[in-house]
Amino acid sequence: MIKKFIHQFASPKTYLFQVDRAYSYIFYISLFIYLGSLFWGLFLTSEDFVQGNSYRIIYLHVPASFISQSLYLAMAFASAIFLIWKVKLSAYLVKSIAPIGAITTFIALISGSIWGIPTWGTWWAWDARIISTLILFIMYLGLISLHDSFTDYEKADKFLAILVIVGSVNIPIIKMSVEWWSTLHQTASITVTEKPAIDSSMLYPLFGSMIGFAGLVCCLVILSSKLQILTREKNKSWVKNYV
C-alpha cells in the first residue's frame, strides 16, 4: 500500500507540476522572511556583551550550517526510499540536493572563518567542528563527482544512495563534536531539551533567518531537481509537452 502511494504521488511528472505551482509562493515568502529577519538581527538588536557586533554573523552562519546538515539528512532519507522502494524521483532528488548542500556548507565554512578572525583571533583552527564540516563539504563534492563519473545512471544512482547512507555517520559527529572534544567552537546555543542560551531579542530574528534561508534553499533544490528531471527524462513525451 505504501509502495503504491509513493509511486502514485512521487512520479517526476506529478512532482514537477506540483513544485512549479508552489515555487513562486515559497520564493517570495522566504525572501521576505529572510530579509526581514536579517534587518531585525543586523540593525534592531543590541550588540553582544562578549563578541560585540561581530556576533551579527550568527544570522548568516547558523542558518547555513543547520541547512547544510539538514540537506545531507534529506539526501540520506531519499537514498533509503530509493534503495527500498526504487522510487526514481528519490534518486533524482539525491543528485539534485548534493550541489546545493555543497554551496550551503561552503557558506557555513566561509562565514565561520570570517567570524573566527575577530572572535578567536584566527580564521582557521584544526578544531573538531570545523574539520567535520570540512569533511561534509568534501563529501558533497565527492558525491557529485562520483555520480558524474558514471555513464550508466542506474548504477550511479545506486552507488550514490549507498555512499550517502554510509556518509550520514558524519552528521551526528558534526553535531556532537563540540560535546565530545575540547573545541574552539562554542557549544550549541539552541537545543531541543534546554532553554536557549541566547536572549530572546536575538533568538527570534535567528529563527526567522533560519526559516527564510531554508525556504530559499528549498527553491534552489526545486530548480536543481527540475534540471535533473528535464535532463534525465528529456526523451519522454510529457517533457516535450511540458517545455
Place this chain on the structure above:
Amino acid sequence: MFNFAFDSIGEAFIMQSANGQSHGIYVWSVIFIVFLSLAVTFFVYKRKISSIGKKIK
C-alpha cells in the same frame, strides 16, 4: 519596541563595538558572500533550465 542599534548609516557600516573594534568589515563581507553565492546559484540553475528547455523543444 524596536530601537536602532546604530545612529547613522556610517555607524551601521563600521559597526564599532564597545571594545573599540570595528566589526563591519567582517559582517558585511559575510553578507556579500552569502547573497552573491545565492544569486549566482539561482542564476546558473535558471540559465541551465532555460538552455535544456530550448534543446528539448
